[in-house]
Amino acid sequence: MKQYSDLEFLRLSKWQKFVYRLVSFFCSIPRAIGRFFKNIGGYIKKAALAVVNELRDIGVTFVHGDWKTKVSYVVMGFGNMARGQVLRGLLFLIFEVVFIFYMITAGGHWMSMLPSLGKVGPTQEYDAILDTYTTVYNDNSFKILLYGVLTIFFIVAFIYTWRLNVKQNKLAEQFLKSGKKLKSDKDDLRSMVDEQFYKTLLALPLTGILVFTVLPIVFMILVAFTNYDGAHNGFSNNLFTWVGLDNFNTLFSWKSAGGGQSYSATFGEILAWTLIWAFLATFTNYFLGMFVAMMINKKGIHLKKMWRTILVMTVAIPQFISLLYVSKMFARNGLINLTLLDWGWIKQPLPFWEDATWARISVILINVWIGIPYLMLITTGILMNIPADLYESARIDGANAWQQYTKITLPYMLFITGPYLLTSFTGNMNNFNVIYLLTGGAPTNPAASGAAGSVGYTDLLITWLFKITTGAESQYYLASVVGIMVFVVVALISLVVYNVLPSIKNEEDFQ
Amino acid sequence: MKKNETAKRHMGLRALNRASNTAIYILLIIISIIWLIPFVFIVLQSFRVESTYQVGYVIPHQWGLQNYINLWNSDFKRWYLNTFIIALASAVLVTVIQLCMSYTLSRFRFKLRGPLMRFMLILGMFPGMLTMIILYRVLADLGLTQANAVPGLILVGCASSGMGYYVSKGFFDTIPKSLDEAARVDGATRLQVLYKIILPLAKPIVIYTILTAFMGPWGDYVFARYVAFGTSAGYNVAVGMYSWLTNDQIARMYTTFCAGGVIVAVPVTILFLCLQKYYVEGVTGGAVKG
Numbered sequence: 034m035k036q037y038s039d040l041e042f043l044r045l046s047k048w049q050k051f052v053y054r055l056v057s058f059f060c061s062i063p064r065a066i067g068r069f070f071k072n073i074g075g076y077i078k079k080a081a082l083a084v085v086n087e088l089r090d091i092g093v094t095f096v097h098g099d100w101k102t103k104v105s106y107v108v109m110g111f112g113n114m115a116r117g118q119v120l121r122g123l124l125f126l127i128f129e130v131v132f133i134f135y136m137i138t139a140g141g142h143w144m145s146m147l148p149s150l151g152k153v154g155p156t157q158e159y160d161a162i163l164d165t166y167t168t169v170y171n172d173n174s175f176k177i178l179l180y181g182v183l184t185i186f187f188i189v190a191f192i193y194t195w196r197l198n199v200k201q202n203k204l205a206e207q208f209l210k211s212g213k214k215l216k217s218d219k220d221d222l223r224s225m226v227d228e229q230f231y232k233t234l235l236a237l238p239l240t241g242i243l244v245f246t247v248l249p250i251v252f253m254i255l256v257a258f259t260n261y262d263g264a265h266n267g268f269s270n271n272l273f274t275w276v277g278l279d280n281f282n283t284l285f286s287w288k289s290a291g292g293g294q295s296y297s298a299t300f301g302e303i304l305a306w307t308l309i310w311a312f313l314a315t316f317t318n319y320f321l322g323m324f325v326a327m328m329i330n331k332k333g334i335h336l337k338k339m340w341r342t343i344l345v346m347t348v349a350i351p352q353f354i355s356l357l358y359v360s361k362m363f364a365r366n367g368l369i370n371l372t373l374l375d376w377g378w379i380k381q382p383l384p385f386w387e388d389a390t391w392a393r394i395s396v397i398l399i400n401v402w403i404g405i406p407y408l409m410l411i412t413t414g415i416l417m418n419i420p421a422d423l424y425e426s427a428r429i430d431g432a433n434a435w436q437q438y439t440k441i442t443l444p445y446m447l448f449i450t451g452p453y454l455l456t457s458f459t460g461n462m463n464n465f466n467v468i469y470l471l472t473g474g475a476p477t478n479p480a481a482s483g484a485a486g487s488v489g490y491t492d493l494l495i496t497w498l499f500k501i502t503t504g505a506e507s508q509y510y511l512a513s514v515v516g517i518m519v520f521v522v523v524a525l526i527s528l529v530v531y532n533v534l535p536s537i538k539n540e541e542d543f544q
Numbered sequence: 545m546k547k548n549e550t551a552k553r554h555m556g557l558r559a560l561n562r563a564s565n566t567a568i569y570i571l572l573i574i575i576s577i578i579w580l581i582p583f584v585f586i587v588l589q590s591f592r593v594e595s596t597y598q599v600g601y602v603i604p605h606q607w608g609l610q611n612y613i614n615l616w617n618s619d620f621k622r623w624y625l626n627t628f629i630i631a632l633a634s635a636v637l638v639t640v641i642q643l644c645m646s647y648t649l650s651r652f653r654f655k656l657r658g659p660l661m662r663f664m665l666i667l668g669m670f671p672g673m674l675t676m677i678i679l680y681r682v683l684a685d686l687g688l689t690q691a692n693a694v695p696g697l698i699l700v701g702c703a704s705s706g707m708g709y710y711v712s713k714g715f716f717d718t719i720p721k722s723l724d725e726a727a728r729v730d731g732a733t734r735l736q737v738l739y740k741i742i743l744p745l746a747k748p749i750v751i752y753t754i755l756t757a758f759m760g761p762w763g764d765y766v767f768a769r770y771v772a773f774g775t776s777a778g779y780n781v782a783v784g785m786y787s788w789l790t791n792d793q794i795a796r797m798y799t800t801f802c803a804g805g806v807i808v809a810v811p812v813t814i815l816f817l818c819l820q821k822y823y824v825e826g827v828t829g830g831a832v833k834g
Contacts, residue, residue: 175681223733230734231652234644238706241641245703246667249675256677325575328568333561342817343576345824349816350583351763353782354805357789358586361598361798368585371600402579407827414828463671465766470786495671499766502677509677516674523669 051533058532087196094203102202109195112202116209120218125198132191140184147181150174150259151272174267174274178259182251186243257281257513263506280514293483300515302481304522306393307493310468311461314400315454321401322408323416323446329409330416341413344406352403356470359399360386387476389490396491400467411453412446419445455530459523463495474500485511494519583809590802597795611803619776620804623784626694627808630701630761630780637702638757639750646709647738650716651724664707673766680770693771693778700767705757711826715749716742752826755819762812781808 045053095106105112110125146152151172158169208215216224225233257280265273287295329340347355362368363385370382385395419442427437447454468474474489474496481488485508486500494515501512585602590611592604649661679700683689688696719742727737743750765782772778779787785804788797816823 179678179682226735227733230738231648231654234648238641238645241703242664242667242706245679245700246675246707249678250667250670252678253674328572331565331568333565334568334572340572340576342820344579345820346813346817347579347583348823349759349813350809351759351782351812353763353765353786354586354809355582357786358802358805359582361789361794362582362585364598367598368600368602371598375600406579410824410827414824459669463673465673466763470765495673498671499673502673512677513674516671519671520669524666527669 054533055529058529090203091196091199094199098202098206102199102206105198105202109198112198112205116205116215118205118215118218118221120221121201125194128191128194132187135187136184139180140187143177143180143184146172146177148275150177150274151267154272155269168269170268172272174259174261174265174272176268178255178267179252182248182255186248253513253516256509257517259510261510262508276510280510284511284514284518289483294480296484299478299481299484299488300518302478303488303492303494303497304518306491307462307495308522310393310397310493311458311464313397314404314461314464314467315458317397317401318404318408319450319454319457322405323412325405326409326412326416327442330413341409344409347403348406348410352466353470355403356399356467359402360471363395363399386472389476389478392472392476392491396468396471399471400464403467411450415446415449416442455527459527462493462523463519464493465495465499468493468496469499494522586802586805586809589799590806592799596797596799598798611799612807614800615803615807618800619779619784620781620807622777623779623781624807626778627761627780627782629694630697630764631758633698634701634705634761635754635758637698638705638760639753641702641705642709642712642753642757643746643750645706646712647716647742649709650713651721651742668707676767676770679767683771689771689778690773690775691777693768693775693780696771697761697764697768697780700771701761701764712746712749712753715746715826719745748822748825751819751822755816755823756826759812759816762808 042050042053095103101112101115104115108126109129110122113119113122113125115122151174153171155168155170157166159165160167205215258275258277259273260276260279261267261273265271267273283296284300285297287297289295293299325344328334329337334340364370365382365384365387369385370379373379374382384391386392423441424437427441432440468491472489472491474487474492476490478488478490478492485506486497486503488497488500492500498512498515498519501508501515588602588604591607591609592599593608593610594604594606596611649657680689683696683700686696688699723741723745724737727741728734732740761780763782764780765786768780769783769786772780772783776784781804785801785808787793788801788804
């Protein structure tokens with residue numbers, strides 16, 4: 034492609050700049066990948082060097098350290114305590130004791146089972162006293178995987194803490210040698226609400242995220258490489274085990290699935306509709322919301338507050354009520370169809386939710402109904418921030434309303450709301466509520482009958498994922514492959530937009 | 545001559561302006577009707593007593609409170625209480641967690657800040673639903689599902705709420721840092737800066753966070769259904785009322801659903817309208833900065 038110099042680039046129009054950035058981004062991908070592979074040797078070397086440096090530092094500290102430091106290599110926190118930092122030392126020691134206790138009683142067991150995910154499934158054993166067979170549960174694949182992952186987290190944390198312990202000893206020795214005083218326990222406590230206050234503040238939120246988001250996500254990524262499903266729940270019927278890339282092969286295979294179309298065709302269809310939906314849902318809401326905001330903002334329109342309040346009120350009503358109600362209103366025997374039939378306007382009920390095209394258009398229109406008030410709120414504030422003299426001078430130059438909109442309002446809005454549009458696009462891709470509460474994915478797609486989770490024409494990837502995980506034959510492994518694909522798509526889109534839109538890049542610009 | 549022409553043009557412009565204003569009023573009235581009408585319908589149908597299924601008219605032939613009495617006699621009370629408890633607990637916990645997170649990320653510059661924010665951005669790209677399967681099993685092991693779903697839902701709903709720090713961080717970013725620095729020079733610790741200087745200034749965003757955290761659980765459907773699966777005592781209003789609109793229930797429960805909708809929506813809406821000012825401030829201030 035043609036390379037522009039900086040000066041030439043500045044001379045381009047907005048659209049040309051945009052297209053130029055887009056094209057150059059995609060053109061640079063092969064080179065970036067090539068560079069990555071060329072540098073891979075360098076990365077490995079760097080990482081190896083870092084490890085060697087760490088190890089050498091650990092060794093040197095041991096050799097040159099005094100006896101307090103040396104004991105600390107085995108009894109964590111000993112050096113701290115011996116040098117008067119009782120609190121720090123105690124924390125190190127407690128962590129070490131807990132870790133060793135955990136590894137001996139449970140962790141070692143879970144780790145050793147991780148490669149196989151359990152060997153003995155539930156068995157029937159004869160009970161001589163009751164004269165019946167009872168089920169005895171043995172290994173539990175689910176727990177093995179879960180606690181296996183947890184144990185790995187724990188080991189990493191331990192290694193990090195041990196290294197920290199060694200570093201602190203080294204620092205303390207250096208401090209004492211140069212005649213400075215070490216921080217006392219009181220200083221440590223004070224610093225928890227002062228210099229180190231951020232650690233105190235982040236402790237609770239990050240623990241929550243680690244346990245309830247990071248751990249489950251790691252677990253679910255691993256599930257994509259197992260055969261965990263309703264029939265292999267790892268506990269009461271069959272154990273599950275590692276299957277390598279089989280599940281990815283299933284999703285991307287071209288072979289017909291259960292008499293219907295292939296999995297890859299079904300996946301492709303749902304993905305295409307998900308993207309179309311996200312695009313339409315984002316931009317219809319955006320432009321119509323802006324339009325409504327501009328109407329209310331217009332000079333000479335009275336009762337501004339009332340119009341806004343009417344719309345904002347609908348934000349407050351829980352979505353499940355409004356969506357479920359509207360969904361039933363448009364149903365075959367719902368209010369709209371019955372009324373139109375009564376009036377004799379139609380002979381047959383309109384197929385709002387029975388016909389694929391009708392259903393897709395209906396969800397988009399109803400989503401506009403849901404989304405406009407929110408967009409109206411967001412855009413109102415920004416519209417009022419556009420300097421009025423811009424419009425003034427435009428009017429003097431003879432620009433009409435449409436020109437003012439395309440030359441002033443829209444560029445300004447797009448620049449400010451660029452990040453919002455991106456999050457709103459990815460949010461719409463995962464907009465479970467609107468689709469599930471309105472249609473539940475209906476109407477069913479007969480061609481996809483072979484795929485798991487009764488696929489419908491309005492199903493997004495996220496509602497499909499949900500359907501796969503419910504019901505008797507919940508195919509968790511497939512759901513987790515779909516989930517990983519959702520991540521890949523969202524990440525790709527974000528990466529492209531991030532590189533093409535100028536306004537997202539710099540966090541400090543918005544402060 | 546020339547004067548006359550400009551005057552004419554002015555009059556023309558004024559007429560045009562009046563015409564466009566009229567058009568806007570008409571449009572706004574239509575929009576208001578479209579946006580309000582479903583809710584008016586829900587209220588009207590909740591007072592219909594002659595039939596319980598969907599009909600082709602809106603104004604009841606017979607008015608009465610039968611639907612509300614049915615509501616009182618059903619499990620709805622329990623669902624409502626469940627949801628209310630979850631909403632209250634979230635309002636407290638989510639607010640504390642989110643404010644800690646956003647304040648820290650806005651005010652402190654530490655080594656891991658950038659990587660941490662990028663990491664959370666990437667985490668957020670995973671569909672949250674994926675984690676439901678395992679969280680359900682873990683809660684089941686702890687005995688926090690079905691009839692005991694409420695504590696389970698509170699735990700899961702609040703634990704990861706730190707990831708939603710964007711809006712309030714955007715707000716904290718607008719409070720000048722020179723305030724902090726001035727107080728630090730005067731010898732205040734970071735903790736004192738937070739509760740003596742920043743918190744009073746951050747009242748709008750605190751109220752915004754409390755409000756959104758309180759309103760969220762009223763519409764929470766997916767995970768609540770997963771956790772309470774099949775046990776009415778553990779339902780929240782969304783799961784319970786959804787079950788009334790399934791094909792085998794709707795003919796009996798449709799009007800009761802409408803009554804339930806009114807009971808759920810009215811308090812939340814009134815609360816929302818009272819605090820509307822703060823909501824608008826939060827949405828327009830923080831949401832866009834991202």
